[in-house]
Amino acid sequence: MTNLAELKKKCAWLRRETFEMVVRSKKGHYPSSSSCTEMVVALFYGGYLKYNAQNPKDPDRDRLFISKGHAGMVLYPILEDLGFVPKGELLKFTKAGGVFRFYPDPSIPGIEAITGSLGHGIGLASGHCLAAKRDGKNIRSFVVIGDGECYEGSTWETALFASHAGLDNLVVFVDRNGCIIMDHTEKCVRLDPMADKWRAFGWHTIEIDGHSMDEVTRALDVATSGKIKSPIAIVCNTVKGKGVSFMENRPNWHNKMPTEEQIDQARRELAAEPA
Amino acid sequence: MSEAPKILPRDAFIDEIFDAAKKNPNIYFMTADLGAKALDRFRVELPGQLIHGGISEQNVMDVAAGLAQNGKIVYTYAMAPFVTLRCFEQIKVAIASMFLPMTIIGNGVGYSYNDAGPTHYATEDISCMRSLGGIEILTASDTETVLQTAKLSYTKPALRYVRLDRAFLPDIYPSGDQRFMRDGLVEIEPGEKACIIASGIATHIAKEVRTILAEQGHKVAIIDAFRIKPIEGAVLKRVLAPYSKIITLEEHFLSGGMGGAIVEAMADAQILKPVKRVGVPDKYFLENGGRGYIQSLAGVDAKSAAKTAAEFLK
Numbered sequence: 001m002t003n004l005a006e007l008k009k010k011c012a013w014l015r016r017e018t019f020e021m022v023v024r025s026k027k028g029h030y031p032s033s034s035s036c037t038e039m040v041v042a043l044f045y046g047g048y049l050k051y052n053a054q055n056p057k058d059p060d061r062d063r064l065f066i067s068k069g070h071a072g073m074v075l076y077p078i079l080e081d082l083g084f085v086p087k088g089e090l091l092k093f094t095k096a097g098g099v100f101r102f103y104p105d106p107s108i109p110g111i112e113a114i115t116g117s118l119g120h121g122i123g124l125a126s127g128h129c130l131a132a133k134r135d136g137k138n139i140r141s142f143v144v145i146g147d148g149e150c151y152e153g154s155t156w157e158t159a160l161f162a163s164h165a166g167l168d169n170l171v172v173f174v175d176r177n178g179c180i181i182m183d184h185t186e187k188c189v190r191l192d193p194m195a196d197k198w199r200a201f202g203w204h205t206i207e208i209d210g211h212s213m214d215e216v217t218r219a220l221d222v223a224t225s226g227k228i229k230s231p232i233a234i235v236c237n238t239v240k241g242k243g244v245s246f247m248e249n250r251p252n253w254h255n256k257m258p259t260e261e262q263i264d265q266a267r268r269e270l271a272a273e274p275a
Numbered sequence: 276m277s278e279a280p281k282i283l284p285r286d287a288f289i290d291e292i293f294d295a296a297k298k299n300p301n302i303y304f305m306t307a308d309l310g311a312k313a314l315d316r317f318r319v320e321l322p323g324q325l326i327h328g329g330i331s332e333q334n335v336m337d338v339a340a341g342l343a344q345n346g347k348i349v350y351t352y353a354m355a356p357f358v359t360l361r362c363f364e365q366i367k368v369a370i371a372s373m374f375l376p377m378t379i380i381g382n383g384v385g386y387s388y389n390d391a392g393p394t395h396y397a398t399e400d401i402s403c404m405r406s407l408g409g410i411e412i413l414t415a416s417d418t419e420t421v422l423q424t425a426k427l428s429y430t431k432p433a434l435r436y437v438r439l440d441r442a443f444l445p446d447i448y449p450s451g452d453q454r455f456m457r458d459g460l461v462e463i464e465p466g467e468k469a470c471i472i473a474s475g476i477a478t479h480i481a482k483e484v485r486t487i488l489a490e491q492g493h494k495v496a497i498i499d500a501f502r503i504k505p506i507e508g509a510v511l512k513r514v515l516a517p518y519s520k521i522i523t524l525e526e527h528f529l530s531g532g533m534g535g536a537i538v539e540a541m542a543d544a545q546i547l548k549p550v551k552r553v554g555v556p557d558k559y560f561l562e563n564g565g566r567g568y569i570q571s572l573a574g575v576d577a578k579s580a581a582k583t584a585a586e587f588l589k
Contacts, residue, residue, distance in 0.1 A: 059345075105372075105373075106373060112344070113340075113344070113369070113373065114368060114369075114372050114373055117364060117368045119333070120337050120365065120368055120369050122337075123333070123334050123336070123337020123338050123340070123341065123365075123369070124337050124338075124340055124341040124344070124369055125341060126334075126337070126338045126341060127337065127338040127339060127340055127341015127342040127343070127344065127345070128341045128342075128344065128345060129341075130326070130338065130341070130342060131341065131342050131345035131347060132345075134300075134323060135345075153333065154331075154333035154334060154337065154365070157329065157331035157333050157334035158331075158334045158337065158338065160329060160331070160334075161328060161329055161331065161334050161338065164329075
């Protein structure tokens, strides 16, 4: 049984850690990481993802792809916390000799694939799911894609393919934070109705509040129940920049660095423990 | 040209892979809706190992990369222009930058698709693909090169782009010849003073050029460029040593093509000899008339190439 209160605390911790990584290195993407925080916390600490920190390439592990690679850093505090890498690596984020890189790639223990160019994770994961099925293995792939990735044609090419191939071991979180670099998605090129699109492609689609740990875990319960016979899309309505009020839902904060005053304010806001 | 064998390059290649796949369930063949006579057997007998990815080259490459990450021996197959350019970034990111082995089979290189026009012509595939890090590029010029390339692909998996012509190609190499696999560049016809380097169907055109030039008193050698990436400087030096003038001939744009690769390798190996590159000029042709006619417009048919070569050899 998942302890929701513990998971919520982990989310608060992860937001603080990712924010500090950005502040220390002056690199990274806090807003995009914050919008998918609940998803990755639920996977690692909620017991939904089979992983092996001592043997990250354990062939029987589940796979996780942060396909929106600019938010790949959201995994780094978790990977250090769980022992995929030695303690202290977080402090070396993007530094020479450090393991954690600006964008994730498989040279980092616990990272499955290189991402950063959008629209690849879902296809790569489908290859893993297909291999698992052919090999008769009970392995799942989880993918976090951004709503901005839904502009990439390759996303929909694979959405068609995975559905036809019956990849019921594929679970895709769509981080629907509504923002891309230049503006809100609906002002640039409309993406709504998002959930209907996935349904039309033959995916079992669940739409939730992506910051409600209760809803995230309930969606994952369904997705991993073994009862669904198609790939699963969990459309998560989220807030880009969640946790830092002046960044929330402001596209221009995508990779902007806060001032000293703003850092103080953000730290105060992020220090608050969840209700 | 001598009499062509009765099997198309793609069928020869796929038959070989099929036989291997029957014994090895880890071999997967992904197509983006290009068929082949030989694929029909795959469909019937190994349906689990033949994956139709849809007319979706980007999807095919990403999914194939995921399979390769799980230790599968994977083939991706489509018409040459589509399996390279349409999914070029997928090849770069999901395959090359993750150092994954994969055989990318481009069928119908150059003007293979006859009357189809620029959509189906592949006259940029070499320049694009050779710009990728860590990829090997092989062009089959006959059935023996096709068969040995197919064998290599599953015995020593690596990231390779295999260029197949759509036409029947006459034999060049005897069965079991190891020179092209070992050296990449093989002198298949002797000459004096000058040689023509060509690959694929252009090697056969070069043989016709050689005949025309012989009538004019020029005895030129033919070098088949089976592997144009990587090119070993020492091999190039040895192969070119007897010749003072070099001609390259290809059914591909001059920018970044096989001739360009040869010239770059010559520069790197400090081989300083005059070179004349014969290839497709910097334009597309929207013309009926078939492959031979388009070749003549591009100046890469035997007659035009012989004329260019004769000027150069004066």
